[in-house]
Amino acid sequence: MLAKDSFSAYDEVTVILAVTAGDQKAFEQLFFQHKDRIFTIALTYTENRMIAEEVVQDVFVRVWKNRRKLKEIGVFSAWVYAIARNRSLTALQKIAREGQRKEALVAYLSAAVGDAEERIQDDYTEALLEKAMTRLTPQQRKVFELSRIQGYSRKEVAEMLNLTPATVSVHLTIALRSIRAYLANHPELPSFLCSFLITRLFF
Numbered sequence: 001m002l003a004k005d006s007f008s009a010y011d012e013v014t015v016i017l018a019v020t021a022g023d024q025k026a027f028e029q030l031f032f033q034h035k036d037r038i039f040t041i042a043l044t045y046t047e048n049r050m051i052a053e054e055v056v057q058d059v060f061v062r063v064w065k066n067r068r069k070l071k072e073i074g075v076f077s078a079w080v081y082a083i084a085r086n087r088s089l090t091a092l093q094k095i096a097r098e099g100q101r102k103e104a105l106v107a108y109l110s111a112a113v114g115d116a117e118e119r120i121q122d123d124y125t126e127a128l129l130e131k132a133m134t135r136l137t138p139q140q141r142k143v144f145e146l147s148r149i150q151g152y153s154r155k156e157v158a159e160m161l162n163l164t165p166a167t168v169s170v171h172l173t174i175a176l177r178s179i180r181a182y183l184a185n186h187p188e189l190p191s192f193l194c195s196f197l198i199t200r201l202f203f
Contacts, residue, residue, distance in 0.1 A: 012076060019063075020070045027067070031060055034077065038084040045088035046095070055087045062087075132182040136175050143168055144175040 018026030035056050042055035062083060073079045133141050146157045154172070158165045
């Protein structure tokens with residue numbers, strides 16, 4: 001055991017020998033001698049006080065576990081500070097991995113939620129548009145589908161249906177007014193879907 005009086009003046013060689021023999025009082029003195037420097041090293045690397053404190057604890061746990069080998073170490077301070085730097089880098093790598101996993105998870109969840117919302121929106125608007133089109137006459141529906149859904153020009157629609165472009169314009173105008181009125185009077189339609197449909201169909 002380390003003599004009580006020896007604690008009044010720090011002698012690292014004597015302290016380390018006592019730690020090697022399992023003297024917890026000597027280990028406590030070794031801890032207080034180096035903890036601040038180790039904390040500073042860890043804080044410099046991690047820029048996080050909580051993680052730096054964890055590094056200090058981790059370093060001294062390692063020192064205690066390897067106490068029987070301390071006599072083989074040339075300069076204890078150089079050895080323990082090297083451990084502190086290594087443990088700090090390990091902590092940084094862990095932070096980086098956790099950050100990457102978090103970013104990947106957020107990206108995945110955002111994409112999944114976005115895809116789900118898009119599918120819900122598409123399914124809902126398709127069903128809603130189908131209901132709105134049931135209010136149209138067969139000719140109005142043909143004109144509307146060819147023009148607004150399939151993207152044909154009025155001239156192309158006229159040729160396909162053997163109509164004049166003016167007749168196509170009339171049918172399309174009536175169809176758009178009917179669908180717009182249906183959307184405006186549809187109480188359960190969320191505002192964002194209404195805006196989506198109007199933008200999609202009328203512009």
